[in-house]
Amino acid sequence: MYAFNYHRAKSVDEAVKLQKSASEGSFLAGGHTLIPTMKQRLAKPSDVIDISGLKELQGISVAGGTVTIGAATRHGDVANSPEVKKAIPALADLAGHIGDPQVRNRGTIGGSLANNDPAADYPAAVLGLGATVHTNKRAIEADKYFKGLFETALEQGEVITKVTFPVAEKAAYMKFPNPASRYALVGVFVAKTKGGVRVAVTGAGPGVFRSADMEKALGASFEADAVASIKVSSKNLNSDIHASADYRAHLVTVMAKRAVAKANS
């Protein structure tokens, strides 16, 4: 790790100002990606601005068919929230299967979304439920937020403040974990929402994506059989030492089928 200046911001505004005045400022939430990268000397921020304790970024509330989660809310808090469990059980279930207890007690939803790891779980829920990512500047629809491998619509100086999830009629997430990292080798989030059926796939490609074919089929019949024979093209999927693109494509179908069955159960 290289030496850096540490700041504990008192507000989002102050955090943004601190970053602006730094030669290379990084926001620190749960630190699960930033800290290991710094320890390996792969990242060299001049200033680390800790926003994990900001009150304005905390908390979970449910009102008017919307679940609102503050950006610095830990995965474990979402997993264990009675409100989330009642309103969108699939979201609590997803959060409860991120990493391990240590990860869930530190990692935050805002950090996960800002990082946009292609195998992270939260992007599947955000895209699958058609959530909205709120920042200090604007509100960004899920469909416009994710831009591929570790890329998002966030601009310099833009901080996620909260995420709002519309309550779905039915939803479920199924993941096939990478045996080594336990990230999603493939994860599929299905949701029957007011705006129609949404299917979001994580782990399989360079970033989370929706499957139009599956959404169409499930729109006609929200049953596992409806997606059982839909093949996803392996053309743009990941191929690495853990799984080939063909196998990942196959798992998308299997996980989608199982997610629908789970949503219906």
Added chain:
Amino acid sequence: MNVAIGQPIRRVEDDRLLRGQGRFLEDVRLAHEAQAVVLRSPHAHAHIRLLDPSAARAAPGVLAVLTHADLAAEGVKSLPPMTRDPRYEIKNSDGSRMPEPEHWPLAKDKVRHVGDPVAFVVAETRAQALDAAALIAVDYDPLPAVIDAASARAPGAPVLHDGAPGNRVLEWSVGDRKATDDAFAKAHRVTRLKLHNNRLICAYLEPRAAMASVTGDAITLYASGQGAHRFRETLSFCLGVAQDDVRVVMGDVGGGFGPRGFFQPENVLVALAARRLGRPVRWIGDRAESFTTDVQARDHAIECAVALDANGRFLALDVSSDWNMGAYVPARAVFAQIAHMGPVMPGAYRFPALHFTLRGYLTNMAPIYALRGIGRAEASHILERLIEEAAHEMKLDRVEIRRRNLVPASAMPYDNKAGSTYDSGEFEAIMDKALDLADWRGFGARKAQSRARGLLRGIGLCNFVENAGGAPSEFAEVKADPARRLDLYVGSGPSGQGHETVYAQVLAAELGLPFEDVRTHIGDTAIVKAGYGSAASRSMRKAGSAVVLGARIMIEKGKILAGDMMEATPADIEYQAGWFRVAGTDKSVHLYDVAAHARAKGEELSGAIDHKQPEETFPNGCQVAEVEIDPETGKVDLVRHSFVNDVGRVINPLLLDGQLHGGVAQGIGQAMTERTVYDADGQLLSGSFMDYCIPRADDMPFFATAFHEVPCAGNPLGVKGAGEGGTTGAPPAILNAIIDALRDFGATDIDMPAAPETVWRAMGARRPG
């Protein structure tokens, strides 16, 4: 507490270790330490055209930057492969000696694997050392990389070491070529397989580290290893100093498994730097360095065949293996591989004829060393996969074909035609016990239940015989202290197994004194006079025997002293449970009073022995694995695992269960999760725990274990060895279970590790979806 052999005494180490009071290398702090880092090669194979450390030497806080030129100037010797050391000498089958490639602690002109050390930077702080390392100018001229045995032996392949043409290190055979060929020619059936015994990264919990301090000529090395005295010998050899000038200290060791027995290059570097600077030097490796530069294990490309008669009786076994040895030949690696693979190739079975050839090749990967079950794990993989397929091809019951070919207990002692004479073993009884433990007969009902849940189910077994060997002698010394204490000094120490507990148990049981009286001293050459260390399941067999014999020597000495005190001749004195008694009288003195008497005379009541016990023993057993497979994803769950083991006499069943469970867990890793991947350029792709899958607790079933004690006559404790049966037997049992589950899909083999995609692909065209 009075204790006996066979009692499940709990580990005395755990209180200390679980409270964070262990003393691992990171916990050792010396005044005025300097901090070191290693600059390592990013290339798998390259000439070093230029190496200029001048900018690094001028960087803030830097105390020294060592390169190969500094090693040469100080007359440092290359790490010895020891294939020509009389104690471990092995020649090629044609009688020639093996090449001994140089293995410099810092690369000389050439790097041969990613992570090969190039420079050693010592500074006031670790951050300064890291900053300075980045300033070292190295001009590499990359060469093509060799990453498997087949390409290493190919004509025109890049040559790693000038002294090893064709990259070949060894070609060694055992058995009768002609008899084997004749048997195959007349066989009713021949079953052939090509197998790969996968390369493993050991990944012990405590990363490598080393520290040294030097006062005058006296060098103290703080090391993490499997035997302090062996490290002392190698360091004194490399530095060209007397062994008396070297002290090696090993505290708690966070996992060994064999690879920790390798004397790592950094041990030389810290000592050299400390000597030059006149202050202690500390090097703590990180996990990334562990992945690329720890010695690795296995990696055999195997062709094997079994010849059978019409009744399924084995006529002959023919095996050849191309061993991918990596870039260097670590000390004793060749000895360990050959000594533990050839002599147990036929395992628990009778083969009228057999032949085995091992060829070893150098490649641009991390060097290979002994890992728990070396050789035996490869042999059992070969045998049990061959037998399984032969049974399938001949439509014979899998248990029955084994039963027909097991060596019967009545045949003991048994010459297995591969260089071993088994002293004892009740292989069929053990197999039957394991089948009962696993409820083999009830499998059909369990399979039906799995099917109802949409899952495949399979069961598989493995009979194995392994040879526990290792260096012949081990040291122990017992001293009785008048303060009512027994000090025990032993040359072979733990890396987590619980040696302190079982040594004390053995000594207390032998002397009939309370367990709490024993204080065990291990791991410091200044305190323990001699030793070899832990390897080849040898500690209880050899060090445990030395403890018993040392205690007996002390008692004989005690009889003379007690005779003095009670005015009796030593021959009339009996010893029991702490008391020396004149036979047939009520005159007695306690051992600790005898110790006081000795002390008053300027003597010690003690017994020491460097016990030489050259013979091997043959731990054996049977493992039965049962798996459930999700046919849509290929994910395998090991749902039951049963293990009956003959380790000879059981000293402590609680710790023995720990050894068995841990060994099976490691075997599960090889069979199901651990895959070492280098790309064509020799870059390690599986270089972190995010990519290299060590099995977790939730990958394990609850193990069922049972013991079948057939005491070994060759040592005073009757033990055979317990460390390596788990890794030897688990992988083939698991593979056979997976293949059993996949038979309906036409699967006849599966590569290790049986990762989900591998299993899914093995189902072929008939798989669902």
